[in-house]
Amino acid sequence: MAIQAAPEEVQVATKPLLQVQGLTMSYGVGDSENKILNDLNLEVDDGEFVSIVGPSGVGKTTLLRCLSGLIQPRSGTVSVGGEVINGPHRDLAVVFQDYSRSLMPWMTTLENVAFPLQGRGVGKKERNETAEKNLAAVGLAGQGHKYPWEMSGGMQQRVAIARALAYNAKVLLMDEPFASVDAQTRFDLEDLVIDLQSTLGVTIILVTHDIDEALYLADKVIVLAEKPATVVDVIETGFGDHRDQVETKADPRFVEARARILHRLRDH
Numbered sequence: 001m002a003i004q005a006a007p008e009e010v011q012v013a014t015k016p017l018l019q020v021q022g023l024t025m026s027y028g029v030g031d032s033e034n035k036i037l038n039d040l041n042l043e044v045d046d047g048e049f050v051s052i053v054g055p056s057g058v059g060k061t062t063l064l065r066c067l068s069g070l071i072q073p074r075s076g077t078v079s080v081g082g083e084v085i086n087g088p089h090r091d092l093a094v095v096f097q098d099y100s101r102s103l104m105p106w107m108t109t110l111e112n113v114a115f116p117l118q119g120r121g122v123g124k125k126e127r128n129e130t131a132e133k134n135l136a137a138v139g140l141a142g143q144g145h146k147y148p149w150e151m152s153g154g155m156q157q158r159v160a161i162a163r164a165l166a167y168n169a170k171v172l173l174m175d176e177p178f179a180s181v182d183a184q185t186r187f188d189l190e191d192l193v194i195d196l197q198s199t200l201g202v203t204i205i206l207v208t209h210d211i212d213e214a215l216y217l218a219d220k221v222i223v224l225a226e227k228p229a230t231v232v233d234v235i236e237t238g239f240g241d242h243r244d245q246v247e248t249k250a251d252p253r254f255v256e257a258r259a260r261i262l263h264r265l266r267d268h
């Protein structure tokens, strides 16, 4: 009897969802040119959580602004789903650090979350339903009638996250989103974002100067250093889906990765 050979496994290469190629960015021109980012190359897969860390002033926010299409790089490209972006894009939503300036105080929470959908031509009933659903997803079910100034800082940042989610973007870009809240609220918001990412499968890129936060949240940590900034290390965390504020941070892999990042930053 002839023995049949097992069919060879076919490896299908999947393309990254977000790709940065040769990105260079400066502020100013001529003699006053200040080069911030130098020839950055990054890849982020669909559903991945990527943290970007680096010292203050290295250019983290500048990079995130380039990724969101809010500013144009001097050279290089950012593409999402293979499409090169040259301005704000429907697949990219941003959550900023300063929730008090990003929410509109004269609108209720529900109106704040629903508002951006108006620009997409979504009808009022669907806008409100989407806003309710996303407020519930961030633990604010039934709170839509409140104004932002009636809520705590942590609750306002949840509203800002709900608004970004309501956009139904593929990639959530977060710039130091938890830097303005107290330590316990920060942990709660970190765990909320982990839950959202695993339930909704959204891809997240988070900028932070907090190394523990970067490691705790991410599948991959990108370390920026030098002037102009370049990628000096990329660390795959390998912690899996389950994270715990105490256990994960005591995991030897966490401790080792933290030391590695600190060394990288000290050596540059």
Ligand SMILES: Nc1ncnc2c1ncn2[C@@H]1O[C@H](COP(=O)(O)OP(=O)(O)OP(=O)(O)O)[C@@H](O)[C@H]1O
Pocket (backbone or CB within 6 Å): 027, 028, 036, 054, 055, 056, 057, 058, 059, 060, 061, 062, 063, 209
């Ligand atoms: N609009 C701008 N015009 C000119 N220079 C700018 C502008 N925005 C930022 N810079 C400069 O670019 C450099 C990088 O700033 P950026 O905010 O990107 O760094 P960062 O790593 O996010 O810093 P931090 O961690 O302190 O928020 C800084 O020297 C800053 O002064």
